[in-house]
Amino acid sequence: MSEPESPPDEAADAIERLYDDPDARIATLQDVRPSAEDIAGQATIFKALGNEDRLRVLDALRDSERCGCELQVVLDAPQSTVSTHLRKLKEAGLVKSRKKGKWSYYRIADTALLDVLDLARAVQEDA
Amino acid sequence: MSEPESPPDEAADAIERLYDDPDARIATLQDVRPSAEDIAGQATIFKALGNEDRLRVLDALRDSERCGCELQVVLDAPQSTVSTHLRKLKEAGLVKSRKKGKWSYYRIADTALLDVLDLARAVQEDA
DNA sequence: TCATCGTATTGTATTTTCTCGATTTGTTTA
DNA sequence: TAAACAAATCGAGAAAATACAATACGATGA
Structure with a gap:
């Protein structure tokens, strides 16, 4: 009886199956994303709008x-x-x-x- | 006993008192505003964002x-x-x-x- | 100083949005 | 054909946003 996988891990498995080079693919997902503060600030603006x-x-x-x-x-x-x-x-x-x-x-x-x-x-x- | 004024009318009175040419002022407020559909469409976009x-x-x-x-x-x-x-x-x-x-x-x-x-x-x- | 005025805040009821487990749908593969 | 899989939808509870009457506040003027 293995632990139930948390949601993103199943999805990571799907990426493994789907792409030839899944690690590279996941790496690009993690590239230089905006900081949490940036995202929060943008969301505040758009909520006001x-x-x-x-x-x-x-x-x-x-x-x-x-x-x-x-x-x-x-x-x-x-x-x-x-x-x-x-x-x-x-x-x-x-x-x-x-x-x-x-x-x-x-x-x-x-x-x-x-x-x-x-x-x-x-x-x-x-x- | 006069009718109670609806909200915007009081405000219109305030404009009367505040500006020299209130009618002109109010006219500019009513100038070519975006249509209700435009506003609704923009709001939909910003809500999604x-x-x-x-x-x-x-x-x-x-x-x-x-x-x-x-x-x-x-x-x-x-x-x-x-x-x-x-x-x-x-x-x-x-x-x-x-x-x-x-x-x-x-x-x-x-x-x-x-x-x-x-x-x-x-x-x-x-x- | 007292009434009036324009604005800000508060409290509460209502509406809208969000989350996420469960289920369903459509596809691929064993 | 059955099992596995990715994704979409549904439904219920939780959280957030909204509307607005009532009230408070600060300035003005009689």
């Missing part, structure tokens, strides 16, 4: 900064909902904000983000 | 197609879990697959996706 309301906010911020009240109009949603979305965007580092009097103004943190959005649309259209 | 395991899969597919068993090794996760992630990537149009014998091979559907991933990393580093 994976919501229709937040995408609408970012689009509204393309041309200029906007105050919170304007973004409420854009989303047509309760103030607390909008504020929560904005916090999430801030936490992901996608927008920055400044406070003037009782108003908060939001803006895109990095114009590279706009490129990400545009490219994603291109990917979508190809699909 | 908003998961560390799926990002690792895409990274493994950068250089060449891979069979499912190889991707199991990459993720070190049960077969059904890996298969579910792959389905989600396919549904979002980010990967394609071909079947040969009992093996399924996955590949990046559109190289523009790699640009999205690289740009996102740049955004992350700026943040």
Whole structure:
């Protein structure tokens, strides 16, 4: 009675059977993969982008900064909902904000983000 | 006793008070926004990208197609879990697959996706 | 100073997503 | 034909994300 193999080991066996040089094949799988921190950071960004309301906010911020009240109009949603979305965007580092009097103004943190959005649309259209 | 205003109307009032030309301001908010379908499609893509395991899969597919068993090794996760992630990537149009014998091979559907991933990393580093 | 205003936070109910064992499907091989 | 195999699907429980009313906060102005 041998130990039950853990999930990836069975798969490794399958690779053994499938390829002529399985070790080389597995080696390329382990080549210079991004660090766990990189992956986590990317995932945070994409999670923040994976919501229709937040995408609408970012689009509204393309041309200029906007105050919170304007973004409420854009989303047509309760103030607390909008504020929560904005916090999430801030936490992901996608927008920055400044406070003037009782108003908060939001803006895109990095114009590279706009490129990400545009490219994603291109990917979508190809699909 | 007037009707309670719906959420966005209060915000519209705030815009009235804040800006010299509120109507013009609101008009720019309504300018040529992306269609609901565009936004939904983008959100689908970003949701698919908003998961560390799926990002690792895409990274493994950068250089060449891979069979499912190889991707199991990459993720070190049960077969059904890996298969579910792959389905989600396919549904979002980010990967394609071909079947040969009992093996399924996955590949990046559109190289523009790699640009999205690289740009996102740049955004992350700026943040 | 007191009421009002724009915004942020909190608490909770709801919805969505994720995980993974079990089973099924389709293929190859003994 | 039966056994083994890779992969897909199903289903249930767990975890995460979302919506939003209620409330708190900080600034403004009467």
